[in-house]
Amino acid sequence: MHLGDLGSPVVQCGLFLILYNNVVNLIPPAVHARLYVGLNVLVLIILWSYAHRYWNFRPADAGIRAGGFWTSLGLGICLAAIIIIPFYIALVILPKIGISLPAIHLDEVDQEGLIRRLLVRIPVGTVLFEEMLFRGIFLGLLLREQNRPRALIVSSFVFGVWHIVPALKVMFRNFGVSSILPGIGMFILGIIGAVIAGYVFGWVRIRKNNIIGPVIAHLLINDTALVLIYFMWRA
Numbered sequence: 448m449h450l451g452d453l454g455s456p457v458v459q460c461g462l463f464l465i466l467y468n469n470v471v472n473l474i475p476p477a478v479h480a481r482l483y484v485g486l487n488v489l490v491l492i493i494l495w496s497y498a499h500r501y502w503n504f505r506p507a508d509a510g511i512r513a514g515g516f517w518t519s520l521g522l523g524i525c526l527a528a529i530i531i532i533p534f535y536i537a538l539v540i541l542p543k544i545g546i547s548l549p550a551i552h553l554d555e556v557d558q559e560g561l562i563r564r565l566l567v568r569i570p571v572g573t574v575l576f577e578e579m580l581f582r583g584i585f586l587g588l589l590l591r592e593q594n595r596p597r598a599l600i601v602s603s604f605v606f607g608v609w610h611i612v613p614a615l616k617v618m619f620r621n622f623g624v625s626s627i628l629p630g631i632g633m634f635i636l637g638i639i640g641a642v643i644a645g646y647v648f649g650w651v652r653i654r655k656n657n658i659i660g661p662v663i664a665h666l667l668i669n670d671t672a673l674v675l676i677y678f679m680w681r682a
Contacts, residue, residue, distance in 0.1 A: 509583035514652025527667035606645030
């Protein structure tokens with residue numbers, strides 16, 4: 448199989464991943480927010496069913512297995528700590544040494560909205576959805592045909608492309624036209640960060656052939672980051 452073969456499961460899945468999130472994020476924010484969790488769950492079910500029927504894809508191919516569960520879980524927790532602790536320290540120290548951070552704007556910033564994000568939107572609509580798509584189905588398909596280094600590079604690159612339109616939305620919401628250069632810098636850093644995150648999550652998934660590690664790391668990082676931003680960094 449070659450990555451340029453349009454009939455291959457890898458290319459079909461990769462093209463879907465490149466297009467889906469970027470197109471869906473063009474929906475008006477108020478509408479997208481209401482559809483977010485339900486639409487993502489529906490898309491995941493459809494893609495999983497399609498992969499199972501037409502690509503002979505099984506849960507074990509996605510790293511859904513008992514073997515390596517606890518080691519993968521431990522790796523995920525350690526990875527989350529490596530990301531979260533420096534982020535928290537930076538939020539505490541930078542203002543004290545005179546470095547001001549641009550305020551982050553959050554939608555649904557009341558406590559009810561925060562809880563809904565922490566318990567439903569992030570765990571189900573973001574973490575489960577993205578991890579099953581990328582470290583589950585897509586990486587699983589890549590590993591059938593590619594060696595591990597190439598599979599990790601391709602999956603992490605596509606994970607970065609997946610975030611292009613969402614990163615642009617964050618850039619314009621927080622910086623606007625008047626601060627376009629800092630915004631572009633944050634946009635580029637955001638995409639690079641997504642590529643790196645995709646690579647590291649993929650490495651954790653491959654390490655013990657179990658998806659629980661990247662799932663728990665992704666969940667802890669996103670939920671904790673939201674809490675820290677809500678209480679320490681938001682506009």
